Amino acid sequence: MxxxxxxxxxxxxxxxxxxxxxxxxxxxxxxxxxxxxxxxxxxxxxxxxxxxxxxxxxxxxxxxxxxxxxxxxxxxxxxxxxxxxxxxxxxxxxxxxxxxxxxxxxxxxxxxxxxxxxxxxxxxxxxxxxxxxxxxxxxxxxxxxxANDSQLGARLGQYAVSQLKAKKVAVIDDRTAYGQGVADEFSKAAKAAGAAIVATQFTTDKATEFSAILTAVKSAAPDVVFYGGMDAQAGPLLRQMKQLGINAKLMGGDGICTEGLVNLAGDGMADGQVICAEAGGVTGExxxxxxxxxxxxxxxxxxxxxxxxxxxxxxxxxxxxxxxxxxxxxxxxxxxxxxxxxxxxxxxxxxxxxxxxxxxGSLTLYSYKAGKRERIAVVK
CATH class of the missing domain: 3.40.50.2300 (Response regulator)
Known part of the structure; x- marks a missing residue:
C-alpha cells in the first residue's frame, strides 16, 4: 500500500x-x-x-x-x-x-x-x-x-409567375437587412417574369398590427402578397389577411418558412395558401x-x-x-x-x-397543409 x-x-x-x-x-x-x-x-x-x-x-x-x-x-x-x-x-x-x-x-x-x-x-x-x-x-x-437572398428571392419571384400564375403582386417588408433584401430580389424577379407590383408597404420586425397596410394592399387586389421578414410577423399578418377578406397567396423567404408558423397564424392560414423557401435542402441519399x-x-x-x-x-x-x-x-x-x-x-x-x-447552395420550396409544412421541391 x-x-x-x-x-x-x-x-x-x-x-x-x-x-x-x-x-x-x-x-x-x-x-x-x-x-x-x-x-x-x-x-x-x-x-x-x-x-x-x-x-x-x-x-x-x-x-x-x-x-x-x-x-x-x-x-x-x-x-x-x-x-x-x-x-x-x-x-x-x-x-x-x-x-x-x-x-x-x-x-x-x-x-x-x-x-x-x-x-x-x-x-x-x-x-x-x-x-x-x-x-x-x-x-x-x-x-x-x-444560399443568399439573390438566389432565394429570385427563385420565389419566378415561381410566383410561372407556377402560381400571378399577374398582380403586393410586397411588404420589415425594413431589416434581411427582409428588405429578400423582398427587393423577389420584386425584381417577379417583374422580370411579367408580374406587376401593385402595392409596396413597410412594417417593422416588432409589429403585430397590420390593418392599415393590409387595407391598402386589399384595394390593389393582388394575386400574391410577398412578406420579407420573420414568422413572428407573418403569423399575425395571415390572421389579419383573413379578417379583411384577402384571399391572396402569401409568399416569403426562410424567415417565415418555419414549423412554428402554423401556431403563429392560428386559423388564419388556409391549406396551400403559404408558399415559402428555405435556404438549403437535400435530396437523394x-x-x-x-x-x-x-x-x-x-x-x-x-x-x-x-x-x-x-x-x-x-x-x-x-x-x-x-x-x-x-x-x-x-x-x-x-x-x-x-x-x-x-x-x-x-x-x-x-x-x-x-x-x-x-x-x-440549394433552396427548398414548401407549402402548408392540414397544419403541417410540406416540401414542394428542392432546387439548385
Missing part, C-alpha cells in the same frame, strides 16, 4: 494534480449568437440547441489537437435580433477569446458584427444570414452555409442523414427542429474540422483550412467560394 493511502493530500498537491489534468486538455471556445429573447426567441433557441448538440458530439469523439485532448466549450450570447446588441455581444465574444463564431441568425446583426470579428481575426460562419452584403464586404473571416438528424434532435432535446438547427450543427462541425486539419485552434492557423473546406454535413456538401458563400 502506498504510504499516502488514506491520508489527505496537501492543498498544493491537489492543485498540482488539477493543473496537470488541465495541461493535458486543450479548451476550445466557440461562440454562438442568436436572438434568445423577443419575438424570434423560438428560432434562436433552435439554433442554440443545434450548436449544443454539435459540441456534445465533438467532445464524445475525443479529438486531439496539438497532442492534447480537445475540450470544446460553447459560449452562447443573445443579440435580441438587434444590431446594437449584436455588436455588443460580438465584442464580448472577442474579449472571451473564442476561436470562432457561429451566428448571427439575422443579417441585420451579422453584418455589423462581422466587422468586429474581422478586426479580431476570428472566423464567423452564419447558419442563416442570407443578405448578399454579408459576404460582399471583403472580409476573409466571413462565411455562410446557406442525403435525405436519410437529415431525417436521422431530426430524429436525434427530437430525442435529445425533446422538441422538433424549427428551421436552422441542422445548419448550426454543420457550421460548428466545419469549424471543428478545420481546426483538426490545421492541428491548431489559433484562428490564423486554421482559417486557410476553413476557406478551402470540403465537408460532408447533415445539410449536404459544404465548401465556400472566394467570398465565403456556400458553393452550389
Amino acid at each position: 502506498h504510504k499516502f493511502a488514506g491520508m489527505l493530500l496537501p492543498a498544493f498537491c491537489v492543485l498540482a494534480v488539477a493543473s496537470n489534468a488541465e495541461a493535458q486538455e486543450a479548451v476550445i471556445k466557440i461562440g454562438h449568437v442568436a436572438p434568445m429573447s423577443g419575438g424570434q426567441a423560438h428560432l434562436g433557441k433552435d439554433n442554440e440547441a443545434g450548436a449544443k448538440l454539435a459540441i456534445e458530439d465533438l467532445n464524445k469523439a475525443g479529438i486531439t489537437i496539438g497532442g492534447k485532448k480537445a475540450k470544446f466549450v460553447l459560449v452562447s450570447e443573445d443579440d435580441g435580433a438587434d444590431p446594437r446588441q449584436g455588436t455588443a455581444v460580438a465584442q464580448k465574444l472577442v474579449d472571451a477569446k473564442v476561436v470562432g463564431v457561429v451566428g448571427h441568425l439575422n443579417s441585420g446583426t451579422s453584418i455589423p458584427a462581422s466587422k468586429i470579428y474581422y478586426d479580431a481575426g476570428i472566423p464567423q460562419i452564419s447558419p442563416s444570414s442570407t443578405a448578399p452584403k454579408y459576404t460582399q464586404q471583403g472580409f476573409n473571416t466571413t462565411f455562410r452555409v446557406v 442525403e435525405e436519410k442523414g437529415m431525417e436521422a438528424f431530426r430524429a436525434d434532435f427530437k430525442k435529445r432535446t425533446g422538441g422538433e427542429v424549427q428551421l436552422y438547427a441542422p445548419y448550426v450543427y454543420d457550421a460548428v462541425m466545419v469549424l471543428a474540422d478545420s481546426i483538426k486539419k490545421a492541428g491548431s485552434a489559433e484562428p490564423d492557423r486554421y482559417l486557410p483550412y476553413l476557406a478551402k473546406a470540403d465537408y460532408k454535413g447533415v445539410t449536404g456538401r459544404i465548401s465556400f467560394d472566394s467570398k465565403g458563400d456556400i458553393k452550389n
Whole structure:
C-alpha cells in the first residue's frame, strides 16, 4: 500500500494534480449568437440547441489537437435580433477569446458584427444570414452555409409567375437587412417574369398590427402578397389577411418558412395558401442523414427542429474540422483550412467560394397543409 493511502493530500498537491489534468486538455471556445429573447426567441433557441448538440458530439469523439485532448466549450450570447446588441455581444465574444463564431441568425446583426470579428481575426460562419452584403464586404473571416437572398428571392419571384400564375403582386417588408433584401430580389424577379407590383408597404420586425397596410394592399387586389421578414410577423399578418377578406397567396423567404408558423397564424392560414423557401435542402441519399438528424434532435432535446438547427450543427462541425486539419485552434492557423473546406454535413456538401458563400447552395420550396409544412421541391 502506498504510504499516502488514506491520508489527505496537501492543498498544493491537489492543485498540482488539477493543473496537470488541465495541461493535458486543450479548451476550445466557440461562440454562438442568436436572438434568445423577443419575438424570434423560438428560432434562436433552435439554433442554440443545434450548436449544443454539435459540441456534445465533438467532445464524445475525443479529438486531439496539438497532442492534447480537445475540450470544446460553447459560449452562447443573445443579440435580441438587434444590431446594437449584436455588436455588443460580438465584442464580448472577442474579449472571451473564442476561436470562432457561429451566428448571427439575422443579417441585420451579422453584418455589423462581422466587422468586429474581422478586426479580431476570428472566423464567423452564419447558419442563416442570407443578405448578399454579408459576404460582399471583403472580409476573409466571413462565411455562410446557406444560399443568399439573390438566389432565394429570385427563385420565389419566378415561381410566383410561372407556377402560381400571378399577374398582380403586393410586397411588404420589415425594413431589416434581411427582409428588405429578400423582398427587393423577389420584386425584381417577379417583374422580370411579367408580374406587376401593385402595392409596396413597410412594417417593422416588432409589429403585430397590420390593418392599415393590409387595407391598402386589399384595394390593389393582388394575386400574391410577398412578406420579407420573420414568422413572428407573418403569423399575425395571415390572421389579419383573413379578417379583411384577402384571399391572396402569401409568399416569403426562410424567415417565415418555419414549423412554428402554423401556431403563429392560428386559423388564419388556409391549406396551400403559404408558399415559402428555405435556404438549403437535400435530396437523394442525403435525405436519410437529415431525417436521422431530426430524429436525434427530437430525442435529445425533446422538441422538433424549427428551421436552422441542422445548419448550426454543420457550421460548428466545419469549424471543428478545420481546426483538426490545421492541428491548431489559433484562428490564423486554421482559417486557410476553413476557406478551402470540403465537408460532408447533415445539410449536404459544404465548401465556400472566394467570398465565403456556400458553393452550389440549394433552396427548398414548401407549402402548408392540414397544419403541417410540406416540401414542394428542392432546387439548385
